[in-house]
Amino acid sequence: MVEQVKTLLEGKDYVDLVTKDDIPNIHSLISELYNKPLKDVDIVLENIHKFIAYIELKALNEGMDFSDYNSYETYQAKLTKILQSSKPQKKDEPLLMVSGTAMRQLMRKVDPDVVPTPFWQLNRLGNGDGYPKNSLFVLIDRPKRRKTFALINVARGYLAMKKNVLYIDTENGKNQLMDRMIQSTLNKTKREMLTGDYDKMEQRHMRKYKRLGVEFIVERVPATIADCNTITNLVRKLETEKGIKVHVIMIDYAAKLASIARDRDDVERINNVYIDIDNMGDELGLDAIWTAQHVTREGAKHQETRYEDNDIASAISIIRNAKCVMGLNSTQDEEEHNIMRMEVVVQRDGVPSGRVMFNMDPERQRMKEFSKEARAKYDESIGKQVDDLLKKKKRVSNPNADPEKRSKTSGDI
Numbered sequence: 001m002v003e004q005v006k007t008l009l010e011g012k013d014y015v016d017l018v019t020k021d022d023i024p025n026i027h028s029l030i031s032e033l034y035n036k037p038l039k040d041v042d043i044v045l046e047n048i049h050k051f052i053a054y055i056e057l058k059a060l061n062e063g064m065d066f067s068d069y070n071s072y073e074t075y076q077a078k079l080t081k082i083l084q085s086s087k088p089q090k091k092d093e094p095l096l097m098v099s100g101t102a103m104r105q106l107m108r109k110v111d112p113d114v115v116p117t118p119f120w121q122l123n124r125l126g127n128g129d130g131y132p133k134n135s136l137f138v139l140i141d142r143p144k145r146r147k148t149f150a151l152i153n154v155a156r157g158y159l160a161m162k163k164n165v166l167y168i169d170t171e172n173g174k175n176q177l178m179d180r181m182i183q184s185t186l187n188k189t190k191r192e193m194l195t196g197d198y199d200k201m202e203q204r205h206m207r208k209y210k211r212l213g214v215e216f217i218v219e220r221v222p223a224t225i226a227d228c229n230t231i232t233n234l235v236r237k238l239e240t241e242k243g244i245k246v247h248v249i250m251i252d253y254a255a256k257l258a259s260i261a262r263d264r265d266d267v268e269r270i271n272n273v274y275i276d277i278d279n280m281g282d283e284l285g286l287d288a289i290w291t292a293q294h295v296t297r298e299g300a301k302h303q304e305t306r307y308e309d310n311d312i313a314s315a316i317s318i319i320r321n322a323k324c325v326m327g328l329n330s331t332q333d334e335e336e337h338n339i340m341r342m343e344v345v346v347q348r349d350g351v352p353s354g355r356v357m358f359n360m361d362p363e364r365q366r367m368k369e370f371s372k373e374a375r376a377k378y379d380e381s382i383g384k385q386v387d388d389l390l391k392k393k394k395r396v397s398n399p400n401a402d403p404e405k406r407s408k409t410s411g412d413i
Contacts (some may be wrong), residue, residue: 060075083240125351132349134282154250162214163214164247166217167250168219170253171223249289295327328341329343338360
C-alpha cells in the first residue's frame with residue numbers, strides 16, 4: 001500500500017496538489033491506518049456500505065426515466081439488490097473478553113442488547129429493565145381465553161414505541177384481527193365501529209401513526225404448512241418492496257406452524273418450531289417475538305392462582321427456548337373488576353416470579369397497564385388475597401411443607 005501511495009503522489013494527477021512537506025505526513029497517516037487495528041470497525045464498515053448504497057441509488061435514480069412505465073420492473077429489481085447490499089454481512093466470530101473490551105463497551109451505548117417491552121411492570125421483572133434482543137415471550141391460558149386479545153394489545157404497545165409489528169395469523173382471519181386492532185386503538189366497541197360514526201376518528205389516528213413512522217401488518221398463513229422460512233420471506237419482502245423494517249413479530253400461534261424440518265410427530269414438530277423461531281429472530285435482528293400457547297386440562301385448574309411450567313402443552317420445547325413464559329390469570333374477584341393478571345411462569349433472564357397488572361375491556365379489545373399508584377393499591381387489597389392463594393397452593397402441592405405429613409415421613413430419622 002505504501003508503494004501504491006508513493007506512485008500516486010508522483011503521478012500527474014496529484015503531483016501539483018501536495019508539497020514536499022506534506023509527503024512525510026501522508027506516509028505517517030498511511031502507516032497509522034494499516035499498521036494498527038481499526039477502531040469501531042463494525043460501525044465504520046456499516047457506514048461504508050450505506051454510503052455505497054447512497055451512491056448507487058443516486059446513480060440509479062438519475063439514470064431512470066420515471067415516465068417509462070415499462071422500466072419499473074427493472075428499476076425495482078435493481079433497487080432491491082442495492083438495498084440488500086446496504087448492510088454488511090455479519091460474521092459469526094468468537095467473542096473475546098479481554099481484547100474485545102472497547103468494542104463491547106461501545107456497542108452497549110450505540111446498540112444495547114437490552115430492549116424494553118411496552119410495559120414498565122414487565123421491564124422491571126427483567127435483569128436489565130428489559131429483555132435481550134430476540135427474546136421470545138409466550139402467553140399461556142385456557143383455550144378461547146383472551147390470548148389473542150392480549151397479543152393485540154402488546155402489539156399496540158410496541159407501535160407506541162415506534163416499532164413496526166408483523167402479526168402472523170394461523171386461525172382468526174386477517175380482517176377480524178385488523179378490526180380488533182382498530183377497536184383497541186380507538187377504544188370503541190365493534191357495534192360502534194360498524195355505524196361509521198368513527199371513520200374520521202380512525203383516519204386521524206392513522207395519521208398519528210404515520211407521523212410516528214410505524215406500521216402494523218397482518219398476514220394469514222396456513223396452519224401446519226407455513227414455517228419460519230415463510231415468515232422470513234415475508235419480512236424481507238416487506239423491507240425490500242415497501243421499505244418497512246419489522247421490529248417485532250406476533251405469532252398467533254407458534255404451535256400451529258410447520259417445522260422447517262417437516263416433522264410429522266406433533267411433539268417433535270412443536271419442539272423444532274420453537275428452535276426455528278429463535279434462529280429466525282436472530283437472523284432478522286428482531287427486538288422481540290410474542291406468541292401464545294394453551295395449557296393442559298389439569299393446568300387449567302390453576303387459572304385463579306398461577307400456572308406452572310408443566311401446565312403448558314408441549315412444555316419441554318417452550319421452556320427451553322422462551323425467554324419469558326407468562327400466564328394470563330385472574331380470580332373471580334379480578335374478573336368482576338375487569339382486571340387481568342400476567343403471572344411469570346418461568347423466565348431465563350429475570351426474577352423467578354412476579355406479575356404485570358392490567359385493566360381490561362374485552363368489548364373494546366383494549367387493556368391498559370396499571371399505573372404505579374393503581375398497582376400499589378392493588379397490592380394492598382386484592383394482591384394480598386392472591387398471594388395468600390399462592391401460598392396455600394404451594395403448601396398443598398408440597399406435602400413436605402405440611403408439619404404432620406413431614407413428621408410421618410421422617411419418623412425414623
